[in-house]
Amino acid sequence: MGLLRGLRIKLGLKKDPLPPLPGVEIGRHTYGLSKRSFFVPHENVPVRIGSFCSIGPDVLFICAAEHRVDTATTFPIQFVKGKIRNAPGTGGKGPITVGHDVWIGARSIILAGVAIGNGAIIGAGSIVTRDVPPYAVAFGNPARVIRYRxxxxxxxxxxxxxxxxxxxxxxxxxxxxxxxxxxxxxxxxxxxx
Incomplete structure (x- = not known):
């Protein structure tokens, strides 16, 4: 990507087109996502983001990036020979589900296996490691519910x-x-x- 194009995208002057990604579904009028928003998108770890969601800059959905700790190596060795589809340990902890009308603040990280309910707000810089109920306001590392809207x-x-x-x-x-x-x-x- 050219320097000028990258700068225009960062400043919000030009949209970074979001190509179809494996296992990723995004509802209508949701904004703020790019292909860089998803780390290791994979059919085995679907990401479903509802409609009317506001996603801040540099939010990251970590899909299938778990490293095994119960094997001889923590390295994802299955990638070496392209055996990602059937190798053990290539999936995450489950799907990522974001409800409708959710606001996720800048530089937040959403881990696999997490569900964020409708109308929830995730504060900037949060790391979401567990489910967030509908209309809850959560932030921190790890993100904790501080109140309800x-x-x-x-x-x-x-x-x-x-x-x-x-x-x-x-x-x-x-x-x-x-x-x-x-x-x-x-x-x-x-x-x-």
């Missing part, structure tokens, strides 16, 4: 509403409600009777 009843109602599945037209009609700070009022106005 809303009361449990509001979280339950938001989960049931699933606004991220609305059409773009419906979201456009309700953008003022979606961005209002009175979430209870928003829910009262849009929940089915």
């Amino acid at each position: 809303f009361q449990p009843e509001i979280i339950e109602r938001l989960q049931a509403l699933e606004w991220w599945n609305w059409s773009d037209d419906l979201i456009g009609e309700r953008v003022e409600l979606l961005t209002a700070t009175d979430v209870d009022r928003f829910l009262s106005m849009v929940e089915p009777a």
